[in-house]
Amino acid sequence: MKTRFNGTDNYIATDDLMMAVNAAITLQRPLLVKGEPGTGKTMLAEEIARALGKQLIVWPIKSTTKAQHGLYEYDAVSRLRDSQLGDDKVHDIRHYIRQGKLWQAFASNEQAILLIDEIDKADIEFPNDLLRELDQMEFFVHETQEFVKARHRPIIIITSNNEKELPDAFLRRCFFHYIRFPDRDTLEQIIQVHYPDIRQQLVREALEVFTGIRDMNGLKKKPTTSELLDWLKLLDSEGISEQQLQQHRDSNTPPPMAGALLKNEQDMHFFERLMQMAKMRRG
Template sequence: MNHEKLFRSTGSYIAGTGLIESVNVAVALEKPLLIKGEPGTGKTVLAQAVAEALGMDLIVWNIKSTTRAQDGLYSYDTVKRLYDSQFGEAGVSDISRYIRLGKLGEAFSHENQVVLLIDEIDKADLEFPNDLLWELDRMEFYIPETGVTVRAKQRPVVIITSNAEKELPDAFLRRCIFHYIDFPDRELLEKIVRTHFPEVEDKLLGAAVSAFEEIRSIRNLRKKPGTSELLDWVNALQLGGISGEVLEKELPFPGVLLKKDEDLDALKKHRFL
């Protein structure tokens, strides 16, 4: 592998050995890296950390239920062209003026190699991943309106995240390097918190992580808190002047961790019992 392009944990992102290896293999093989894991395990932030570690720009394509593969390639603004023609604007015959590249097109056209994050691909319809196969394989696409083929000047590092809401097609999976991010264990959780809050008191950190793990162990939570909620909570505890001793007896600011009425009720019952 090119040691100049090796991913490692950064000052703001702590990655396990398996994840580091998966990122570096994907970069070396020039294949998309598909990341799965429950919400709050740092899937989206990973792309930012990879870009930082490799010294590359980051381009983010956020996927929604209405997103089409075409949206990532380019759009042709026919309405603006028609409007301009009605008002006698110069250059209406130049269709390229009305072509706007999507996020994939931006990544292909960038002078330098970039990291492209395709975030939450499973939100789109079932055909969306298959519709991207050609572009991700060939790193090019054709614009029939202008007769131009857009080819990647530098093959981007492609990171794709999924919350496993839908099964992805086998043909798509075969083209990816896959990694599942397990939820951090206690030791890693403490390292993550320390990375963001190096001055946090040991007793407060230990009590906060213990309470956090206790909450995650409650059965039938609709939305378990993730690492981002833990970080927000520790920050709130510090700002509120809450000590580790207090945290061992009560649970301040539960709304920072839990975002559903049913989950807050479940916490109350759990603590009461």
């Protein structure tokens, strides 16, 4: 079974990203991946699992998520209900222990990939509450008075959108990589992977519009790779030509399907104001 990640047909990975993945695997440390939303952080874990032929276990983090949820939860309500119904299984508390995603990764018969997705959405103490488990690959189940130890140390991928700072003690235990926004050549490769039959002239003109929007200072949310792919799909399906895009660019009017690129009214109004100012200067 492969133990090194070299990208996949579905995922264009830069050399520094592949190096980071393989370094984290070699060091047996979690790989902490940061970057703009829409730059493929979650998809990276999916493609690592596919490339290495390993099971992917996803732990999506929310604002209410606690570290304990990843270990296990004790369902006291179900046990109380069963005791009232006279069910014999109440005598074995193990029936009411629900495995969390970390436990599932620890219990896997083969090495698994564990994705802890968007860790920065949780409370600031969440990362610190996982330090021992990530270091020692074990945790204690108080209800059964047993230790759960990992059969195989999972490959752990942790994503963050940089919404809040992570504790230093947690960062020391990770191998860090920041996914920079792709350059134009890489964008063209990504587009080719997703839409191999798309018109190349349309792609070139669309990239001119897209990079022009991203380069604008003052946008609240710059469009990312995800928005670019959605926009290209719409342009292609609606039969928009590269000449039409060129006309919009030359006349300083918003491009067709601009709602796929700009996701809030402030940015839409800001963009329209800039276009109007440019038209006035040209007039």
